[in-house]
Amino acid sequence: MANSPQATKRIRRNDRRAAINKSRVSRIRTFxxxxxxxxxxxxxxxxxxxxxxxxxxxxxxxxxxxxxxKTASRKVSRLAGRVKALA
Structure with a gap:
């Protein structure tokens, strides 16, 4: 358990950011x-x-x-290569 007001605030902030980041990653996976x-x-x-x-x-x-x-570049590069191979 958090022992200071700052630590409590940090936990709340981390939970908010985790939810936002989860939705962003999910959106990327969908695309x-x-x-x-x-x-x-x-x-x-x-x-x-x-x-x-x-x-x-x-x-x-x-x-x-x-x-x-570099992860993003690799993903884009591999997808682009596969799209190009269809032609």
Whole structure:
């Protein structure tokens, strides 16, 4: 249990931030899943559109601190390679 008012406040703040970060990561996963589904159907134009929508969302996760920069770059790069391979 927190022993000081500051520690209590910190716990409340951490809970709020965790909820926000969880929703951000979930949103990023949803965008990535849409690209994966478009790739599974074999529709290159839909996959390219989904990737264009997912890329800024993934990079926004980097700027908000929920993803590491290199992790995001790797994910975008691998998805882009798979979309390009459909052509």
């Amino acid at each position: 990535i899943r849409k690209v994966e589904e478009a790739l599974a159907t074999g529709d290159q134009s839909a996959a390219a559109t989904a990737l264009q929508n997912a890329q800024p969302e993934i990079m926004r996760g980097v700027s908000k601190g929920v993803l590491h920069k």
